[in-house]
Amino acid sequence: MVLLLVLAACGNGDGGDNGDGGDNGDTADVECPEAPADAGDGIVVTSLWGGAEQEAFEAVLDAFTEETGIEATYEPNRTDYATVLRTRIQGGNPPDVAIIPGIGFLRSFARDGSIVPLDCYDVNADEIADQYVPGMMEAGNVDGTQYAIMAKVNSKATIWYDPSRFSDLGVEPADTWDGLVSLTDDIAGQGASPWSLAAADGWTLTDWFEATYLKMHGVDAYKTLFSADGDWTDGTAQESIEKMYGELLTADNVDGGTDGALATAFVDGIAKVFSTSPSAEMYCCGGFVGGIAASGDVNPDLTYGTDIDWFPFPTIEDGAGELTDISYGGDIIAGLTNREEVAEFMQFMTTVEAGTAWAEGGTIISPLSGVEVSVYPESVQKEAEQIYGASNTVYDGGDLLPAGPDLGALLQSAFRGDDVGPLLEEFQSQISTAWDTE
């Protein structure tokens, strides 16, 4: 009954807006919800950022208001983001726009019917796809309908190090896996700890796994693995886990050994490399590591390029992934109310102008490849270059999986020395149920 009403509303109500021109084939099966009756003039955008991230995003909202005259308010929601958002939706009081971390959440909101498809906002995914870094439109596509677009991204293919200490040790960044293995051995041979691993936070291990898997088995295998068709027992996942733990992250190569690493949380892991009393030489993954390392939490005196720098996660000999195939993480933007003001905002967010306004704040990389690298602060220009130069990108697999089964916990167990085969078999059984019941 509700469905019929919605269809009727879509068909008659605001047909003029909804893609009458040309591509009816695509839009015919998209249901646009009715516009809320008593909405004001402005829009409310919610996300989980505070501090510098919030300031940078508010600059985008200001640019939007200047351009359109529509007042846009940012509502930070720092904790329990999904819970609060879900409660607001159920209570009939959704924000107009939500910037959502994690595609699992997006899928569940999209299938609830809580999110308005982009077509209803007159944003055509096919038309704007070439403005985005290759692969980045895919994240917002749920069951064949484009519900959302990437808002901000970070590379997950960065290995951070201290150039001055590297030159003291007489070593250089590596551009192949084997090179990285010998670099690791070199550092260990001089009595230093090559790697800091924040294994207490399972997601840092999933980033490691994803980067390794991508470089070993390539983009297509990666996308299949992190979809409902993925087979975790086909040997590829096991191969990648054994390669990263067996060749790089052995107990001897990781600062503090197995137990020490398992007790190290994300920021502490960064501090092990970049604090004033460092105990390890390299830290992988995440373009945002630089910003955290240079913050008050770790060491505000770092100079980019001298004390802190990164090199790309290397290719693997005989691996299917290129150096320019990168995994990335990020937040995705979706509209929750079908209003003209929201449509204008969503359209605005796909423009290079919006991307540039955001990029200048320096806390994010815009997925819009038209944003000039030079508008970024110097410390993130290299990351922007890496992302804009990517031949293909894949979204953080850990955030693609449905809720429930814990890949991070599996990788923690494997790091502790448990048998990988049985772990993956159990994981497969859970993950296929989770996909089925999502």
Added chain:
Amino acid sequence: MAVANPPAETTEASSAKKPGGGFGWAALFFMGPAGLLLLVFLVFPAFYTLALSFNRGRGGEFSNWVGFDNYVRLFTNDPNFLRLGFPPAGALWNNVLWIVFYTSLCVLLGLVIAVMATRVRYEALIKAIVFLPMAIAATAVAIIWRFVYFPSSETGLLNALLGIFNLGPVAFLGSPDTVNWALIAVGVWGSVGFATVILSAAIKGISSEVLEAARVDGANETQIFWRIIVPMVSLPISVVAVTLIVNVIKLFDLIYVMTAGGPGTSSRVIAFSMYQEAFPAGQFGYGAAIAIIMLLMLIPVMIFNVRRFRTEAVQM
């Protein structure tokens, strides 16, 4: 979700019947408002939750019916909830650990402290100290202990102590092997005062003639404790134990603030799993199934409680 105290209804109904014998309008008039409230806020949500547990419940609404799928999955294919094997793990198992160790430690320590305290002059002070944690909000308790357990000797009190003996630092909350015990210890710290105060009052109620008679007959203090004090306060002990068990089956706040179920999912308890599956993950049907299991665990405790109230009433 809909978990509250069923006995309220039962006791009310039975006491209402007694005086007149008939089920008059007056009884209905006085019971009506309470009955209505119970119906709306307890009975209906309970049945709604039950129905939801047989549904996928996407977005909190009835979507498609799945029979017993949610329950089957909980017990056979969700190691976050229950992993059999050795040692077992999962939220359900963690809750069993909590029920066994938290309850027995609270009762035992409460009893020992109560008995000891009656023998010293500064009894009031000791009881005040032990009872003090009860006055602190569970969230604050959790935050205090997060600092105590912090895995560095600069911030963590416990690791600073270990540091004196050149041990540690130990990540008490960071390792699946220690996290549940560390949390249970906090729970005990927070609740032992409750057991102490109630049991101390009960011990005071034991007539001194009984104790003197035992001493005259040659019983030593250990015998007096086990053969006289414990049996004579067995009713208050069971009151305390039942209250603690009910609390611990519903345990949520401590876990949520201290570990959020982590590291990984190794310190989840049933109520936390229920929240996690229903709200952040949006699987309301699955969460409802967990709520029903929680309810089923509480029912035997409640029946025990109600029965005891009845025998008590008869004795009086």
